[in-house]
Amino acid sequence: MIETVSILSKLATMPAVPSADVLHAVDLSWAGFILWMPLISLVLCGLCAAFKVKTKAPAVITIICLATSFVLTLFLWNSYTQPETIHLFDWLQIHWEEGSFVANFALYVDSLTLLWMLFVTGLGTLIAVYASEYMEHDVGKGYTRFFAGVSVFLFAMTCLVMGDNLLVLYLGWEGVGFASYWLIGYFYQKPSAVAAAKKAFIVNRIGDVGLALAIYLIWTTFGTVQYDEITTVLQSHSYDTTFGGWTVHAIPYLLMLAAFGKSAQLPLYVWLPDAMEGPTPVSALIHAATMVTAGIYLIIRTYPLFMLDEYALPTVAWVGGLTAFFAATIGMAQYDIKRIMAYSTVSQLGYMFLGLGVVTSYGAAYHVFTHAFFKAVLFLTCGAIMHGFAGQLDLRRLSGLRKMKGWKIVSYTMLVGCLCLAGFPFTSGYFSKDAILAEAFVTQGPGFQFLGWLAIFTAGLTAYYTFRVWFRVCAGPVYFEPGDELHGEDPANFHPHAPRFAINFVLVAIALGALLAALPYFMPNETEHLHGGWIAEMVNDSPASAGVPGNNSVAHAPLVEAHGTIEHNIPHGDILGMDPHKAMYYISGVVGFIGIGIALFLHLFFRSSADTLRSKLLANRATRWLPTAMENKWYVDEVYIALIRSPLWILGKFFSLFDKYIIDGALVNGVASLPRASARWFAPLHNGSLQSYAISMVGGAVLVVLLMLFMPEIVSLLKSMNSQAQNIEQVVRTVGGAQ
């Protein structure tokens, strides 16, 4: 049944000579430590908590462990030649005659995994360094809890990205959800933080149901949950869209539900803005750079499955495009800079889904990569400001930061982040966003042209709200009001605490990363026919190679051609009669400049005009709704409460009463009283008397033996009784018939 080396035989015999496969796997087995280091860090943090450590030791431990993980990832990347499975240990292996369910704890390393792991562990390390200073007011209180949470998160995220099957991914998926809950609710004495943590968890559950069902259907359809085997099954059926019946059409939508929940897309995005209640390093790491890109990772990993349904990828594109636009409009009207960044994250994630939908997994992955850096730096600068101004995040109450002593690094690294986010020419965000925007015009699909224009317009909005923040907060005359987290300081005599070395170092490092993230676009790749540099090469080994420009000749070509609606790269689409890839450089550049220009006008040169515009819009009866609705986030939360929560509450109340009086009252207690009643009947059997025990024992045995000995007689007796009864019946019948 199961081939395992038993503990006994391990002791008894010398180790058997490993087979060739095993020898090969041993080469990379150290890669398991990428996974184990965060776990070790968690255990050590747990020990710190147990021994009530009152120093910064947990931070040091976490930083060292995560840095080791990062270095190992670099080594793995360096030694990478082809996709490989690294077996860590047997996990679930159930075999029966017709099939099997195998989910080993194994790592699947291809270049896509490496791409993700590079920024997950790299940024994880840097953000842990940042947090070591940021969280120092909590040393001895929540400090250990915080770093334990970060370790849990990194472990779960590593499982999610590196697992070789969907079950390990699921483990990681739930794990990051749990870590996110843990860290959003870090300030558990604040009711809003607790509410936000619950909201994030519950909304994510909706998506997780999708993932669980999808994994189940994938297993029933393909007989496996391992990525490489799913691909093999698909290839052996030459991507037949009728294979497996309705399930192959249901799978992509369920996976989508999961991805939209985790990556905060319409209609499940509502948890992400509230998640900003957590400490800022958490927002930067989990809710901007890494965890929220898990949905994109999931879809890239299972890309071939999305090709099996005609409308799956267009749905992804539409949801992504609309979310990008919708979230950007909300972001324009917020005053809390961290919330603006949160809505911006939702919007940028929308771009990535748009990229996936218009079949450029390359563009999506590249945008994930660049976004991880520039959004992390934006969040971390917001955190530094919040840290320095006692929790102040309102852009109306902060101004001229770049002219203040000690705030130059924060201001200019924030500028770098803003430039990338706004898609300023020749920054990393510019190239990655263009790869998606252009592809919307290249790929033929339902309404993709419209989505392309909408995304270009959104790019303008993005440039506007990004620089609204920067011009308001960092430029202009020096002015500030402290927030309400004063820790006993006098508000009238408040001095901002400028960040020290750790925070500044991390800001500069990540800002540099954000700038350098433009380089992969130009880095030559080794595969000749691919466009798009290093990132394209990294995505090309993965199941989503169909979405890499220049890769229309390999394995996935028949699949793409078979598609009625999505015809990728053939023939080349156009935008206003030009080649989209070239035209987009100019169009998005111009749109970005317009956005920045408007922000410059409204929020630096004529600051009062923004308020004038707002009051004018509010004064006019016809336009009043616009700023009101935007500031109130289009009332989505209220609509959800009215449409979903209230009916559920009423239903819940009804079920609760039904449960109390019908189920519990009549059924459960009724049935439950049976065993208890019978227990009372049986109780006299145990009267404690030796003699009666002995008689029962022997009597029971003798009874059975007698029964057995006279079995033939009893059987014949029963038979004769039966036949007699039949005879009597027959007699009665005949008598009855005669009458």
Added chain:
Amino acid sequence: MADRLWFLIPELIVLAGAVMCALAGLSTTAGIRRNVGFIACAFLALACISVPFVYTPERIATADSLLPHIGKYIKFFAALLGILLVMSAGGLMDRKYEHAIAKGKATFSALRTSGGEFHALMLLSIAGVMLICEARDLIWLFLALELVSLPTYVMVAISRWSKVAQEAAMKYFFLGAVSAALMLYGFALLYLATGTFVFTEMVDVFAMQRAEGGIAVVGQTGLLLAIFGLCYKIAAAPMHLYAPDVYQGASAAVTAFLAFIPKTAGMLAIILLCTLVGWEEGLPPVIEMALWVVAVLTMLLGNIGALLQTSTQRMLGYSSIAHSGYMLIGIIAGPPLGIVAVLVYLVIYGATNTSAFATLACLSRDGETVDSLEDISGLHKRSPLAATSLAVSCGSLLGIPPLFGFWGKLLLFAAGIAAGQLMLVLVAAVASAISAWYYLRLIGLSVLSSTTPRSDTVRVALRWPFVAAILSAIIALAGPLVLTNIVADAEQAVSETE
């Protein structure tokens, strides 16, 4: 013969340990006397380590016993869990007497101590289980079974200085004698049917009888009586009546021992006897029917009986009866799945049950033993670890996934369904559902309830039982990680040839 002696090395080590314990217990040096438990543990560990070296593939190939591999599995785990059982009894014997000697209120007298004997008896009983694996004939089997049982009678009697324990020991002894008589009568009938005591020859005779149209009625009667006699060892209906009284009367550590060691011995002997008549064409219908009835009665009577108990030990005693019923499903299902499931379940049950009893053993209310349900109410306030280990072990006994007990039940039920015994498995599922009532009550009382005036003085008093409880709770939690290894070992244990 020399080969046979080779396989007895683990037993010999344990026997040597028994002698050492008996001697050390009489030492005038208090330091040696009080640490008899360590000696017992050391010899058990030695036996445990020796097992893989004794059972090398070359040696097993020369063995002439019925199930040549089974010894490796049983001896290893009997010794391993034996260590936990000895630990649960740590500090139990002579506690007040040693205290008095230390204070100078009493002087040492060899007649008044029993710690050494107690540990020696424990080791003897464990050696009995090991010897069953090496049985080649009925006489050996009977002697080994009695070696398991006889020490336990004494252990029950001397474990507590109370009349309840004496009464329990008396009942246990007399009813044990009745059951041994039944079993022996069965063995005699088996001899009558086959004309031999030697297992391998008996297998041939039964196979011949089968070929000629069925096993002789004398043989079937003998097997039936022998199984009924063994039902006493595993506490299965109708021979279960003693269990609640005895389990309640003995001290918790001894009860843990009673619930594991004799049960393992009985199950092993039933497997051996059923192997005699052969599983290939199914057990004779009469035997199967009898086992079926016994299994159903045991599961239902055990679980229903536990519902209204107010004594924790009595409740767990009934629970122990019910678990024998579950294991009989595996016997009815037959090899390989059913027997593998039984062997795995024995280990799982042994570990988790020890955890539950060890937790009870380590608690004390003003120097009194803890026995009523009320005593453990609000335990988490005073000892979170003890409450957790009780909760984990009860959860595992109930079979809550992903605890160890769940996987054991899963294997048993799966084997039952694979053998076509759907009805039996349904009964077992209902019985399990009934058992949730009292297991959850134990969990709820210890983890959720608040302290009552009576339970306010309950504390963790004994160190080693506490350690045993924690260790076995960890096994119940982390066991599923090595489940595949244990299953592989059990599969190897029932395989007939290399």
